[in-house]
Amino acid sequence: MSSATGPIVSIQDVHKHFGNVHALRGVSIDVVKGQVLVVIGPSGCGKSTLLRSINGLETIDSGRVIVDGTVIDSQHKNINTVRAEVGMVFQQFNLFPHLTVLENLTLAQTKVRKRNAEESKQIAHDLLKKVRIPEKAQNYPAQLSGGQQQRVAIARALAMNPKVMLFDEPTSALDPEMINEVLDVMLDLAREGMTMLVVSHEMGFARNAASNVIFMEAGQIIAKGPPRELFDNPSNERMRQFLSKILH
Amino acid sequence: MQGPAGSGAPRTPQATPISAQSRAVDQLANLPYWLIFILLAGILLIYLYSSNETYVTALGRILNGVVVTIYVTAISYISALILGLAAGLGRVSKNKVIYNVATLYVQVIRGVPILVQLLFWAFVIVPLVIDGVNALGQWLTPILGDPNALTTVRSRDIDFTLRCIIALAFAYGGYEAETFRAGIESIGRGQMEAARSLGMSYPQAMRYVVLPQAIRRVLPPLGNDLISMLKDSSLVSALGVRDMTQEARLYASASFRYIETYTTLAFMYLVLTLILSAVVRFVETRWKQM
Numbered sequence: 001m002s003s004a005t006g007p008i009v010s011i012q013d014v015h016k017h018f019g020n021v022h023a024l025r026g027v028s029i030d031v032v033k034g035q036v037l038v039v040i041g042p043s044g045c046g047k048s049t050l051l052r053s054i055n056g057l058e059t060i061d062s063g064r065v066i067v068d069g070t071v072i073d074s075q076h077k078n079i080n081t082v083r084a085e086v087g088m089v090f091q092q093f094n095l096f097p098h099l100t101v102l103e104n105l106t107l108a109q110t111k112v113r114k115r116n117a118e119e120s121k122q123i124a125h126d127l128l129k130k131v132r133i134p135e136k137a138q139n140y141p142a143q144l145s146g147g148q149q150q151r152v153a154i155a156r157a158l159a160m161n162p163k164v165m166l167f168d169e170p171t172s173a174l175d176p177e178m179i180n181e182v183l184d185v186m187l188d189l190a191r192e193g194m195t196m197l198v199v200s201h202e203m204g205f206a207r208n209a210a211s212n213v214i215f216m217e218a219g220q221i222i223a224k225g226p227p228r229e230l231f232d233n234p235s236n237e238r239m240r241q242f243l244s245k246i247l248h
Numbered sequence: 249m250q251g252p253a254g255s256g257a258p259r260t261p262q263a264t265p266i267s268a269q270s271r272a273v274d275q276l277a278n279l280p281y282w283l284i285f286i287l288l289a290g291i292l293l294i295y296l297y298s299s300n301e302t303y304v305t306a307l308g309r310i311l312n313g314v315v316v317t318i319y320v321t322a323i324s325y326i327s328a329l330i331l332g333l334a335a336g337l338g339r340v341s342k343n344k345v346i347y348n349v350a351t352l353y354v355q356v357i358r359g360v361p362i363l364v365q366l367l368f369w370a371f372v373i374v375p376l377v378i379d380g381v382n383a384l385g386q387w388l389t390p391i392l393g394d395p396n397a398l399t400t401v402r403s404r405d406i407d408f409t410l411r412c413i414i415a416l417a418f419a420y421g422g423y424e425a426e427t428f429r430a431g432i433e434s435i436g437r438g439q440m441e442a443a444r445s446l447g448m449s450y451p452q453a454m455r456y457v458v459l460p461q462a463i464r465r466v467l468p469p470l471g472n473d474l475i476s477m478l479k480d481s482s483l484v485s486a487l488g489v490r491d492m493t494q495e496a497r498l499y500a501s502a503s504f505r506y507i508e509t510y511t512t513l514a515f516m517y518l519v520l521t522l523i524l525s526a527v528v529r530f531v532e533t534r535w536k537q538m
Contacts, residue, residue, distance in 0.1 A: 055445050057441055057444065057445060080444075080447045080448065080449050081447065083444060083445055083446070083447045084446065084447025085447075086445070087445075088442075088445035090438060090441070090442060092436075092438050094436075094438040094439060094441065094442035095442075096439065096442070096443075096457050096461075097461065098460050098461050098464070107446075107456055107457075108443075108446035108447060108448055111448060111452050111456065112446060112447040112448055112452075113447075153442075156446070157445075157446070160446060160447060
């Protein structure tokens, strides 16, 4: 389906309005397989909206979003197939509270991927090892710390074998001492070559893992480049101000 | 050694009787006096039954209707849950046609008294449907060949118990629809989004993620409605269905023993609702633990 060289996610001149607010003003990005793209910017700049439009949680007014060769159209029948290829991690974890950790990981595998119970459990256990909480399989989400919940959420998304992972401020709702355990898991993923789009203000993660950083403001991309270039030598005045505020 | 023991010793024996006493007062104050009152009333009734032949006769007549009361309540309630779930899902649907049909149903149901709804189903809708079926049968006779295929449905074939069950089911279905809607809307949007982002379809996300949480949350109101349904089932007596109330009315009007009959009737409903609320509470705690 996808060509080896083409972008796995292609966002082309996307516009989005919320009532009178012009949330995205002609955003274009290409993400190549294996790339880690970190999106930063002040709140309300459209970062989350951009991310959510990639798996059709947000409809777009104009432009195109193409994931792995398929045009995203939330009205289209194939939207579920495309979504299964795009893992999403939310700020508020959004684990299913009525299911155990294991069931959280197996539900979509059996219902969407049509794997049998045995296979999906095996995959779930392997992923829980990967995110370093194999002992919590039978617990309910409410019995886990925030950091553990977010790692389960990452494992749940990975269980679908997505081609791309989207992270929408994955550490913003966490206590400071739990941020690193989540970032470590994300770093592992990046090193393994997972294609990732990350909305985050964790500059350490951006420096270590990002192949590119995008700075957005008012629905537009203002600056783009490798993290070192962008952070150490910001050419854009607005970005310089923003960085000086979040780096302290 | 002397200090703490000396200061502690007089305090302890002093403190113990006070706390024991206050605990006893507490327990006394927290006794379920309402239940004791009902039990006493029950004992009084039992005494009356042993001393008064009329009470026994009245009770015997009313018990003839208890099966009908329970049967009507159970079937109507289960049907109402199914209708209510369907309409509740319609109320949160993005499909405008489904949303409007469900909302129309809920608004009409909630705007008409249940007794009037019973009369309307029994004497307007059911006869109209029967006429419609017969007209269709007449029209189809040349095609089907058999003149009796669809033309033999008579109004009396649909008995009034069934008409009442249909009416109660639709009436309560309207109320349950709003209960289910509220439950579904109380589950955060993030749950639906997480399920959808895993590739689940809307029906899958509803069935496996949103509804299991929503239904657990609305169990208390659903339980209350079961108890209300038991009480409202007495309305079927207005159409001559021989439930407990109708049996009581027949006996009272024949014997003129109004006091004995209606006291027994009221107490029978009270006993049934108390049993039912105990069952509902039990089910709720079991579900909460799961």
